[in-house]
Amino acid sequence: MSETVYVLNGPNLNLLGTREPEIYGSATLDDIAGMLEDRARELGLEIDLRQSNHEGHLVDWLHEAQAVGAKGVLLNAGAFTHTSVALHDAIKAIRTPVIEVHLSNPHTREAFRHKSYVGMAAKATIAGFGPLSYLLALEGASRL
Numbered sequence: 001m002s003e004t005v006y007v008l009n010g011p012n013l014n015l016l017g018t019r020e021p022e023i024y025g026s027a028t029l030d031d032i033a034g035m036l037e038d039r040a041r042e043l044g045l046e047i048d049l050r051q052s053n054h055e056g057h058l059v060d061w062l063h064e065a066q067a068v069g070a071k072g073v074l075l076n077a078g079a080f081t082h083t084s085v086a087l088h089d090a091i092k093a094i095r096t097p098v099i100e101v102h103l104s105n106p107h108t109r110e111a112f113r114h115k116s117y118v119g120m121a122a123k124a125t126i127a128g129f130g131p132l133s134y135l136l137a138l139e140g141a142s143r144l
Ligand code: CA2
Pocket: 011, 012, 013, 015, 016, 017, 018, 019, 020, 024, 076, 077, 078, 079, 080, 081, 101, 102, 103, 104, 105, 106, 113
């Protein structure tokens, strides 16, 4: 049975590809899912990609990733990245490795994006490569 990598996406990422393409690119979340599934197949992995606008769903899915023995989690928590102690605590509470992912590079943007509660708990961060950030994070997860 192949191992599963959870790919969890936070608020507003369901709108990807529809607005602000100059910041986030023109790929949709479905496009990213397809790209990850293609590479995962080559790596002998499975992708479970989800999106929610609700913080608690992301917390529950982090717990679930550990409960099902997922190989790792790629987490783009969207704006919750910069606000959520609950996500920070959930990442700390599980042994499953969590890789923080961002399309843009938050450090080159507004000051309120420079702090990451997710990054302070995550194993690694990949940011600024657009959709490729997810693929690079999958490569990292596959070698854990
Ligand atoms: O660069 C990233 O991946 C972010 O996590 C995206 C978040 C932002 O709050 C973080 O600072 C960095 C925002 C996601 C919003 O996605 C949209 C997609 C299309 C149109 C509008 C927003």
